[in-house]
Amino acid sequence: MQFVENAQTVMKELHSEIEIQASAERVWKLLTDFTSFPKWNPFIRRVTGQVKEGERLKVYIQPSGAEAMTFRPTILKAEPNRELRWLGHFLMPGLFDGEHIFIIEPLGENCVRFVQREIFQGSLVPLFADKLDSETTRGFAEMNQALKAQAEQEKP
Template identity: 35%
Template sequence: MKKRTFLFGIAGLAWATRQRFTLRTDTTIAASHEEVWAVLTDTASYPGWNPLITELTGPLRPGEPIRFVLQPSAGQSIRLRANVMQAEPGFELRWQGGLPLPGLLDIDHFFLLSTTYGGQTVLHHGEDYKGALAPLLRPLLTRQLLPAFETLNQAIKRRSERTASPHAEEQA
């Protein structure tokens, strides 16, 4: 009986650690992907305009650790660490973090940039979650982070479009 319980426990743990879901947002920006990239990677200016990630320190180079402060719309700020996985100028910025014990909750945060036929940029922004806690946290993360991602996307859009057309505000 103990052997069967142990085997069911192992099978359950293996199943739980493979659970995944993605939160993803898409925003079209009237700026080139180079201009959007410049906004994303100018981390020193985050405190002045970024409503979600109010501080980010560390080099945005693959394999390098970063630290950042996440400020959800309601609640205390959260200090987090991650490792940069991808930083392809003009196209992709990705970092991974999560809980200290692998398999409980692993998080892959991404910003992907693509260009439309009209020369605008589409910002694909989100997070991939996997691990035993992913299905339990899905409703909470969806309710709290999806609107925060949309708010951040709009801030990136405003800043990028202002950079792309510095006189646009004067003409409006």
């Protein structure tokens, strides 16, 4: 985790990664099958919208033991089997912006590194820093573990 503050920019970055014994295609399919999130995802509980650059999503998150939050990010990048990236704002741009990044790095035929990052910027970031370090970081880890378990299950 990184926290940078100066007169122009307040930024904090969270980072979590996990190795998954599955193909990039399988991990991507799970990551972008938003309708299945309520069944397996303990952090991002629901998402509505299309996986398409420029699309505005409705995302409902709730890390374990924390309050739920709904926001409406816009997809910045949707590169199949490689990267999904969206940008959301709290109230208005510049106060508390979060760019959520999911990266799938192939390590072998049926092995990937799944990286989940979020870059927070804006004047309200210091107010939420403790919750980001505890609740959001915990949510990343829980989601990564759940994605790994789901991806490594045998296909029905």
